[in-house]
Amino acid sequence: MNLYPNFSFQIIQKSHKSEARCGLLNTPHGVVETPNFIFCGTKASIKNLTPRDFANEGTQIILANTYHLMLNGGADLMEKHGGIHKLMGWNGPILTDSGGFQVFSFGYGTVANEIKGRRDGGKNNRPSMIFKIAEEGVTFRSYVDGAKKIITPEISIETQRKIGADLILVFDECTPFHVEKDYTENSMHLSHRWGKRSFDYFVAKNDFRQALYGIVQGGVYEDLRKTSVNFVNNEDFFGIAVGGSLGQNKSQMHDITASTMSHVNRTRPVHLLGIGGFADIIHGVECGIDTFDCVHPTRIARHGCAIVRPNILNKFSKTVPLKQNNEFISLKNNIFKEFDGPIDDDCQCYTCKNFSTAYIHYLIKANENLFMSLLSIHNIHQMNKLMKSIRNDIHQHGDLQETKKAWLMDF
Ligand SMILES: [Zn+2]
Numbered sequence: 005m006n007l008y009p010n011f012s013f014q015i016i017q018k019s020h021k022s023e024a025r026c027g028l029l030n031t032p033h034g035v036v037e038t039p040n041f042i043f044c045g046t047k048a049s050i051k052n053l054t055p056r057d058f059a060n061e062g063t064q065i066i067l068a069n070t071y072h073l074m075l076n077g078g079a080d081l082m083e084k085h086g087g088i089h090k091l092m093g094w095n096g097p098i099l100t101d102s103g104g105f106q107v108f109s110f111g112y113g114t115v116a117n118e119i120k121g122r123r124d125g126g127k128n129n130r131p132s133m134i135f136k137i138a139e140e141g142v143t144f145r146s147y148v149d150g151a152k153k154i155i156t157p158e159i160s161i162e163t164q165r166k167i168g169a170d171l172i173l174v175f176d177e178c179t180p181f182h183v184e185k186d187y188t189e190n191s192m193h194l195s196h197r198w199g200k201r202s203f204d205y206f207v208a209k210n211d212f213r214q215a216l217y218g219i220v221q222g223g224v225y226e227d228l229r230k231t232s233v234n235f236v237n238n239e240d241f242f243g244i245a246v247g248g249s250l251g252q253n254k255s256q257m258h259d260i261t262a263s264t265m266s267h268v269n270r271t272r273p274v275h276l277l278g279i280g281g282f283a284d285i286i287h288g289v290e291c292g293i294d295t296f297d298c299v300h301p302t303r304i305a306r307h308g309c310a311i312v313r314p315n316i317l318n319k320f321s322k323t324v325p326l327k328q329n330n331e332f333i334s335l336k337n338n339i340f341k342e343f344d345g346p347i348d349d350d351c352q353c354y355t356c357k358n359f360s361t362a363y364i365h366y367l368i369k370a371n372e373n374l375f376m377s378l379l380s381i382h383n384i385h386q387m388n389k390l391m392k393s394i395r396n397d398i399h400q401h402g403d404l405q406e407t408k409k410a411w412l413m414d415f
Contacts, residue, residue, distance in 0.1 A: 007207065008242045011170075011215040013273045013294075021403040023265065023292035026395050029273050031097040031170040032213060033089060036065045038273065039289045039394050041280070041387045042099055042297040047072045048082070048092055048167075051302055052376040053384075055094040061353055061381055062388035067099040067297055070163050071106035074155070075148045079166040087168030099171040099297075102160045102202070104195075104219075105247065105277065107134070107142050108178040137177065139194070157201035161216075165209060173245055174202035176219045181249040188223035195221045196235045203239055215242035217275060224251050226263050233267040243273040246293070250279075258287050265291040282331055282390060282411045286404055289394055301387050305379035308336045308368045310347045311386040314413045330413045335379070340365035353385035 010032045017026040029036040043050055043058060045066045050058050058066070068088060073079045082088050089095055110133050135143040141156030160175035176195040179188050199218055206216045218241035222228030236244050246264055250257040261276065268274055273294045279285070280298025288296060301311060309332045312320075320333060320343075335347075346356035347364075355364075355378040367375035393407045408415045 007210060007240055008212070008215045010212050011242055013243070013271075015271075017399050019290075019398050019402045019404075022290035023270075024289045024394075024398050024404065025292065025294070026398045027273065027294055029097075029294070031215070033095055033097045033170050034064070036097055036295070037395060038294040039285075039391055039398075040064055040295050041285070041391050042067045042275075042295055043384060043387075044069075044297060044299045044302060045092070045098075046299070047076060048078055048088055050380070050384075051306065052373070052380050053302075055092060057354070057377070057381055058384050059094075059096070061385040062392065063096075063384060065097040065099065065295070066094065067101065068167065068169065069103070069106055070100050070160060070167065071103035071110075071155075073100075073167055074103060074159075074163045075146045075153070079163045082168060083166035089168065097171065098169040099275075100164045100167055100169040100173065101277070102164070102173040102175040102219075103155050104160070104173075104176040104198075105178045107144055107155055108180075110144075110147060137194075139197070141175075141198075142177075157198040158205045161202050161205045161209070165214070168213065170214060171217060171243065172206075172214050173217050174199040174219055174241075176221060176247060178248055179221070179223055181224070181252055183223070185223075185225055185228075188221075188225060189228055192221040192223075192228055192232050195219065196232070199235070199239065203241070217241055217243040217245045219245045219247045219277075220264060220268075221248045222264075223249050224256060224260055226260070229260065229264040230267050233264060237267075237269040241272070243275060244268055245275040245277050247277040254281075254284065257284065261288055261293070262291050265293065268292065280387075285390065286394065286408060286412070289398075290404065301383035302380045304332055305383045306376045307334075308375065308379065309334050309383075310364075310379055311383045312348060313386075313411055315410075316348050317413070332383075335361060335365050335375075336368050337365075347382055348386075351382065351385060351389075353382045355379070355382040355385075 012030045015025050015027045027038040043066045046069045048068045133145045141154050143154045146153050157175040164172040175198045177191045179191045218236035220232045220236050222232040250260045275295045276288050276293045280300045285296050311332045340361045343361040364375050397404045397407050
């Protein structure tokens with residue numbers, strides 16, 4: 005029986021030099037051209053933007069976080085008032101995560117950093133908010149009202165049904181990088197049992213409005229990743245998400261992604277959870293990843309930063325040495341007071357067409373929130389431009405050389 009009659013994934017072009025492919029991900033709320041980037045609308049809002057703003061900059065799909073919507077009453081509100089698409093005023097595809105990543109990320113404090121290969125020496129450690137991880141599920145303290153809560157695979161899927169996104173995820177345990185292999189292995193098996201329970205609950209309640217992704221765990225251990233991929237391949241999930249810790253640095257992350265992807269069923273759409281750097285996306289696409297998500301583009305906008313390609317970074321660096329992070333600039337820097345032009349002359353976003361860096365710098369200094377909207381618009385436009393460049397490259401050349409030349413500093 006086809007569990008997903010209203011969904012399909014067609015691969016329309018394959019690279020002859022890598023595993024990169026272009027596809028069409030069809031959902032009841034429209035088509036996503038892949039590879040693509042999914043922007044984070046954590047609590048059912050892309051912070052500081054209306055759907056008109058992010059649609060105008062080329063966005064095709066967004067996501068919301070089940071953990072927040074479960075705790076802040078959002079899920080119940082959506083069930084009562086016709087679902088997330090209607091409430092948000094966004095009629096395009098939406099994905100929700102299962103709440104697994106965030107319950108553990110809030111619980112352990114440093115999971116998010118470790119997954120991305122950043123270790124901060126425990127500076128951002130918060131006290132654990134998890135009471136117990138058991139076969140049934142996870143009990144934890146709500147950050148909203150301090151109440152004791154439980155999340156199980158069934159509660160996660162039920163909450164995602166109430167929210168009503170198109171693509172939904174199984175509930176899993178997200179382990180931090182620093183745990184031993186034994187822990188990672190036991191946790192992976194627990195995630196598989198939770199994955200199976202998520203699937204069974206999904207099938208029992210399936211009304212064909214949603215499609216379920218399984219999640220590959222296994223941490224940094226190749227053999228565990230292979231076991232986990234086999235589990236996900238063998239269940240009737242619509243798509244596959246790669247989750248968990250991918251290592252403590254970029255090179256380990258790339259190795260783990262490549263070895264994991266070498267086992268993945270190539271007919272399904274594959275999502276890489278929580279990864280959004282240019283080099284990581286390009287490498288992921290070459291391994292066969294179809295979609296990515298990360299809070300980075302909109303989060304750094306709220307801190308006054310604009311995503312830029314290396315040529316723009318180099319242009320500004322000639323005047324004043326900027327902190328070299330390769331992918332964005334901080335418009336808080338006083339040098340921008342003097343720049344009359346846009347962030348990027350070649351950028352066709354609403355912000356670059358209408359505003360100068362000097363004005364955005366001024367807004368930041370004056371504490372005017374408009375800068376957050378303007379920079380979010382620019383950053384979303386840039387990420388969509390990167391993904392479009394990747395798709396064009398695959399279609400036209402079969403490799404990503406042009407994209408690499410334009411987007412990678414050391415290429
Ligand atoms: Zn722009």
